[in-house]
Amino acid sequence: MPGNRSERKWTLLATLAVVGILLFWLGFSIVHSMQQADVENAESQAPYTLAGKDLHPVVIHAPDGPPVAVVGTHPETGEPLTASCTTCHTARPADATHGFGNTPDEFHQGLAFNHGNGALSCISCHNPDDYDTLRAANGETITYPNVISLCAQCHSDQHNDYQHGAHGGMNGYWDLSQGPRVRNSCIDCHDPHAPAFPMMQPTFKPIDRGLDPGSGAHGESDGRSGSHGGPGHE
């Protein structure tokens, strides 16, 4: 009977559909449970590190401790004799008339002070309660190895650049997963008593054809780059 045949066909289709849905649900639930297991495993692992490797340190070349003053030379060896700041400064108070651009006449002779356009004195940075430390504007004590934070209270733009690797020289590895890096501190490049970067004498120049005034026909007597391609020719 034709009706009977079509009935059977529909029954078969319905059965297949139900089995298909069941299989899909089963597959989905299995995959879902595996994913959940993965998330749980990941959470129980060690903290994330770059490219799966431990990063090497960035070492800042900071002073070890407070500086020392040279107070004379040893009569026999001729080596300099040094004393810590507190050796003198516990016994005698700071002379407030010194500083402000004047050159001190005892112990700190030769110290050319040129920092802050006359607005700073010694105790703007040095701690009058403990001369082996520094002092921030808010009265907080700052140790010498931590001198960067003292400079940063005024020079915040430079400090911001420094924190992002865009100020101050460095050596070592750009890729910290492969090796360490050593960075300068402020006082490696800037004398804290006269922080303006000093004038320098330039190194040798490559002998550029057409630029060297002594090289003959192409030379320019005024020492400027000529018409032969500017800084080009070697």
Place this chain on the structure above:
Amino acid sequence: MSDTNSKSVSLPVIGQVTRRTAMKGLGATLGLGAFAAAISPLARKAKDVSPQELLQKHYKDLDGDARAKVIARLEQEAKVQYGKNVTIHDPLPIPGTKFGYAINLSVCNGNGKCVEACHKENTHDRDSNQSYIRVLEMERGSMDMEKGNTIYTHAVPAEDKFYLPVQCQQCDEPPCVDVCPVEATWKESDGIVVVDYNWCIGCRYCEAACPYHARRFNWKAPNVPAEEINPEQGYLSNRVRPQGVMEKCHFCLHRTREGRMPACLEACPTGARIFGNLLDPDSEIRWVLKNKQVFVLKEELGTVPSFFYFFD
């Protein structure tokens, strides 16, 4: 015809020769002479070039084994020619790395320590003080690098001047690569434009094409005392170059592909140079690109440099 024959008597040395024949002979002799003169450099060259070097394949066609043999031969040649034990590495680009460089022109004072560091690191010719870097002394307010002065000798920085160090800008659209007729120079996946010194024919097209004057030609083999040769070398970077080939700044790839800083950055006493991976969003170079007003040289040429400058 008899008229022509009577004229040929005027050549007393070779009797019974027409002027036409004489001129042909003369022309042929001159031509042969010119040809011999033209190919004579080949005869000279053949003495310096081993058969292995003559038959050496392009860098990209050398498989690992062949590359190792070439490097061993070059190390041996360095020992013979310069009396120095050198190690030639062939570091490959680090996946996920594209190098970028930036210079803070507010800080650079034109002292030229970078020029010197490059000179030493890359075993440049001592006679010509060669270096991949030029520092241009520029008038304040001018940005035309063609007007820069490279031979100042006074103390720096001078009043009303600023200083612009220029080296290979590692362009994304490098004109030097486009013009090379033998594909001896190409851009690697980490952005560095390199030269196979053994494939370069020394035509200097790339030198003419580079708008930054960053390429150098070896007019002669570099004259460097053995003790000053940098023994740590790279095949595509600072190995001692032969005469007659082009060379250029390669971002010290023998250092930077091992994670180290370029020599010019480490030498900079002002901290003006910032180097790093442009593809790493946490890198120093990316912070600079995001937070400083950076510019590139000759932007209008469409070379798309990986080298940036800024003032702050």
